[in-house]
Amino acid sequence: MFKIMGAAMIIAAATAIGWVQSSSYASRVRQIRQMIHALERLETSIMYGYTPLDEAFRDLSHQAAAPLKQVFGYASDLMQSRAGVTTAKDAWEKALHVYKGRLSMKDQDLRILYELGASLGVSDREDQRNHLRHAVKRLEQEESAARDDYLQFGRMSKSLGVLSGIMLVILMY
Amino acid sequence: MKRNANWSLILPPEVRAMIMSLPDRVLAELEEVRVREDRPLEVIFGGSYGFVTSEGKLTDLSSGAYKPNKEDCHRLLDLMTNHSLYTMEEQLRRGFVTVAGGHRVGMSGRTVLSQGKVSHLRDIAGFNIRIAREVKGVGKPILPYLLDFGQKGVHHTLIVSPPQHGKTTLLRDLVRMISSGEWCHADATWKAMKVGVVDERSEIAGCIKGVPSFDLGVRSDVLDGCPKAEGMMMLIRSMSPEVLVVDEFGRMEDVLAMREAIHAGVSVIATAHGQALDELVRRPGLSELLTEGVFRRIVFLQRTKKQMTFRVFDEKKRAMLIDTVRGGARV
Numbered sequence: 001m002f003k004i005m006g007a008a009m010i011i012a013a014a015t016a017i018g019w020v021q022s023s024s025y026a027s028r029v030r031q032i033r034q035m036i037h038a039l040e041r042l043e044t045s046i047m048y049g050y051t052p053l054d055e056a057f058r059d060l061s062h063q064a065a066a067p068l069k070q071v072f073g074y075a076s077d078l079m080q081s082r083a084g085v086t087t088a089k090d091a092w093e094k095a096l097h098v099y100k101g102r103l104s105m106k107d108q109d110l111r112i113l114y115e116l117g118a119s120l121g122v123s124d125r126e127d128q129r130n131h132l133r134h135a136v137k138r139l140e141q142e143e144s145a146a147r148d149d150y151l152q153f154g155r156m157s158k159s160l161g162v163l164s165g166i167m168l169v170i171l172m173y
Numbered sequence: 174m175k176r177n178a179n180w181s182l183i184l185p186p187e188v189r190a191m192i193m194s195l196p197d198r199v200l201a202e203l204e205e206v207r208v209r210e211d212r213p214l215e216v217i218f219g220g221s222y223g224f225v226t227s228e229g230k231l232t233d234l235s236s237g238a239y240k241p242n243k244e245d246c247h248r249l250l251d252l253m254t255n256h257s258l259y260t261m262e263e264q265l266r267r268g269f270v271t272v273a274g275g276h277r278v279g280m281s282g283r284t285v286l287s288q289g290k291v292s293h294l295r296d297i298a299g300f301n302i303r304i305a306r307e308v309k310g311v312g313k314p315i316l317p318y319l320l321d322f323g324q325k326g327v328h329h330t331l332i333v334s335p336p337q338h339g340k341t342t343l344l345r346d347l348v349r350m351i352s353s354g355e356w357c358h359a360d361a362t363w364k365a366m367k368v369g370v371v372d373e374r375s376e377i378a379g380c381i382k383g384v385p386s387f388d389l390g391v392r393s394d395v396l397d398g399c400p401k402a403e404g405m406m407m408l409i410r411s412m413s414p415e416v417l418v419v420d421e422f423g424r425m426e427d428v429l430a431m432r433e434a435i436h437a438g439v440s441v442i443a444t445a446h447g448q449a450l451d452e453l454v455r456r457p458g459l460s461e462l463l464t465e466g467v468f469r470r471i472v473f474l475q476r477t478k479k480q481m482t483f484r485v486f487d488e489k490k491r492a493m494l495i496d497t498v499r500g501g502a503r504v
Contacts, residue, residue, distance in 0.1 A: 046257075050260045052257040053255070053257040054255065054257075086251065087247070087251040088251060091256070121256040121257045122251065123258055123259065125262065127259075
């Protein structure tokens with residue numbers, strides 16, 4: 001009896017691990033897409049609204065879903081409070097660093113965002129647009145890679161979870 | 174100084190600490206802070222200048238002074254533009270930015286030309302933070318001479334002085350008094366007037382997002398960053414002012430706009446750079462107006478270290494008042 005219960009628990013746990021794995025692939029795709037949307041909105045508010053960066057980030061944080069919501073919100077707070085950070089780059093990097101754990105993005109995705117930080121707010125509108133478009137383009141590449149990963153490994157890790165659970169049970173019997 | 178300490182928020186923390194630990198007498202009379210990349214940090218106060226060491230002490234020797242580096246300049250630029258240089262393109266073209274509190278930061282660097290005109294400023298390596306002071310009451314001795322008792326208003330007035338002698342400070346105070354009805358004269362019993370201010374260089378009102386940083390009284394409207402001639406016309410059409418106030422008057426199109434204002438029955442108070450009356454008469458735009466006697470009152474300002482001298486003339490260039498106020502250096 002206990003044996004059967006134990007076996008069921010192992011299978012359930014392995015399945016759950018597989019699901020978590022798979023959903024992290026999915027949320028990477030989702031977060032990159034949301035970030036692309038956010039940067040495109042940022043471009044609009046810079047080009048047509050002349051909105052200062054702290055306000056633009058505040059708006060983005062109202063529109064975006066977690067965890068991007070927190071990233072933009074925190075960066076905006078830092079810029080407005082001027083506590084310890086003196087440039088937009090500092091604020092952006094600090095916000096990314098604090099919320100890195102909650103983002104499902106990989107290092108190569110984050111690197112694009114860190115690099116974007118170096119040019120945030122420091123040049124004229126035309127130049128800001130170029131930098132933002134460049135970042136968006138690179139994120140789109142990562143997005144399609146992430147989508148491939150999801151199709152390839154996302155489904156696989158789901159079934160792999162279930163199967164490895166079953167295999168463990170069989171081995172133990 | 175407390176009232177004005179907000180200007181220092183645009184400085185990077187290290188530089189700010191140095192400036193703020195200067196002796197109180199220096200801070201109280203501080204006029205300009207000059208930041209130049211890789212060159213000594215300079216302050217100008219009470220008509221003289223000095224350099225600042227990294228411990229926040231004043232020195233006459235440039236060799237011992239703190240030299241702001243590229244990073245300092247970069248941070249200063251980022252802070253004063255509110256992390257958003259792109260919102261300041263127009264200001265960069267003009268070479269200065271107005272920050273909260275009406276203080277102005279002038280900038281020098283490499284200009285980028287587009288079709289022969291300055292389109293942008295880049296590699297900014299020199300900053301001049303000009304600390305604006307609001308001196309309420311500076312216009313009190315002058316305003317009674319500008320009153321037009323017949324029309325129950327104020328005369329067309331030209332305020333003349335060399336740069337840095339307190340023209341704008343006086344103008345600002347006049348706006349405040351006229352728009353809140355403080356006439357400083359026992360017989361002036363009419364109510365406050367509507368004042369329209371065309372603030373081309375954001376100096377009179379020091380507007381941040383359209384709201385004046387300085388006290389301009391209650392019945393004043395400010396058109397911020399607008400070319401003078403066009404702005405005067407816009408205000409006449411849109412805000413029905415009774416008094417129009419402009420800074421640095423003198424180009425031909427300003428004169429045309431002024432004629433329009435006179436036809437509309439609006440009094441004009443303007444300032445101009447200059448030293449003496451006969452010098453003004455030689456300036457193309459102004460000479461017409463002066464010989465026609467359009468300006469009913471002409472005020473000359475002269476500031477020395479110790480005192481401030483006012484001279485008021487009427488339209489026939491007869492002196493009406495010559496007065497001296499001590500302690501003018503603070504103005």
